[in-house]
Amino acid sequence: xxxxxxxxxxxxxxxxxxxxxxxxxxxxxxxxxxxxxxxxxxxxxxxxxxxxxxxxxxxxxxxxxxxxxxxxxxxxxxxxxxxxxxxxxxxxxxxxxxxxxxxxxxxxxxxxxxxxxx
Ligand code: FES
Numbered sequence: 001x002x003x004x005x006x007x008x009x010x011x012x013x014x015x016x017x018x019x020x021x022x023x024x025x026x027x028x029x030x031x032x033x034x035x036x037x038x039x040x041x042x043x044x045x046x047x048x049x050x051x052x053x054x055x056x057x058x059x060x061x062x063x064x065x066x067x068x069x070x071x072x073x074x075x076x077x078x079x080x081x082x083x084x085x086x087x088x089x090x091x092x093x094x095x096x097x098x099x100x101x102x103x104x105x106x107x108x109x110x111x112x113x114x115x116x117x118x
Pocket of ligand 1 (some may be wrong): 063066092
């Protein structure tokens with residue numbers, strides 16, 4: 001799926017733009033929190049990351065093969081650095097504080113940013 005034509009808000013079970021997705025108090029500095037809307041194969045998954053007072057939200061899909069960023073065998077996220085997450089499938093790395101920019105690996109495109117605010 002090309003980012004050029006991707007609109008996350010049109011996906012099944014996606015929250016409405018501007019909808020509250022979690023309480024700020026449920027986030028921990030430097031930790032990724034996954035939030036799931038819907039069930040089973042139609043679930044829409046996002047990740048939220050709090051860093052230095054800024055909350056970053058992304059669609060939990062790697063642009064390489066459109067898989068969730070976690071490995072299939074567990075639900076943990078692999079942090080590459082304090083601000084970068086590594087895809088558990090083919091090891092592309094994304095900067096969660098810089099619009100999801102791909103900093104290493106085969107993905108070449110950023111993960112899909114939904115919001116960020118401070
Ligand atoms: S699915 Fe993420 S790098 Fe391939």
